[in-house]
Amino acid sequence: MVQQVNIKLPPFPRGFHLVTHLVEQQLPTLPNAGVLHLFIQHTSAGITINENADPTVRDDFNEFFNRLVQERQPWFKHNYEGDDDMPAHLKASLVGFNVTIPIINGALNLGTWQGIYLCEFRNRGGVRRIIASIVT
Secondary structure (H helix, E strand, O other): OEEEEEEEEOOOOOEEEEOHHHHHHOOOOOOOEEEEEEEEOOOOEEEEEEEOOOHHHHHHHHHHHHHHOOOOOOOOOOOOOOOOHHHHHHHHHHHOOEEEEEEEOOEEOOOOOEEEEEEEOOOOOOOEEEEEEEEO
8 A cells, every 4th residue: 555645845955954853744644564755856956864963964965065066067058047056956866866764663764873864956945845655
């Protein structure tokens, strides 16, 4: 059985943001066992799982990606929405658009130091939408 839920995340500035709690708040009661699949419906933001305790990890992620894919490169043609547009698409493709998390005893079975990140690659990305599929 599959149940799907639409999740909305508020606008965040560019960066890597821990959104585990925001996602969990919008989920229905989880089954005893299953899988949660999260798919972000955007091409300029990504979703991943990583360190949930030390915020400097998220700062380092942001710094790394901004150095890896730099803005205002002369070969970028897609810049209709600003200098951050094409780099945001590339960064989102590198991070990915989905994660899968096991559900055990009615809760997400994330590791002790794991959290769900919204990877916002635009300066003003706006509200982000995620489709949550709960598979039992």
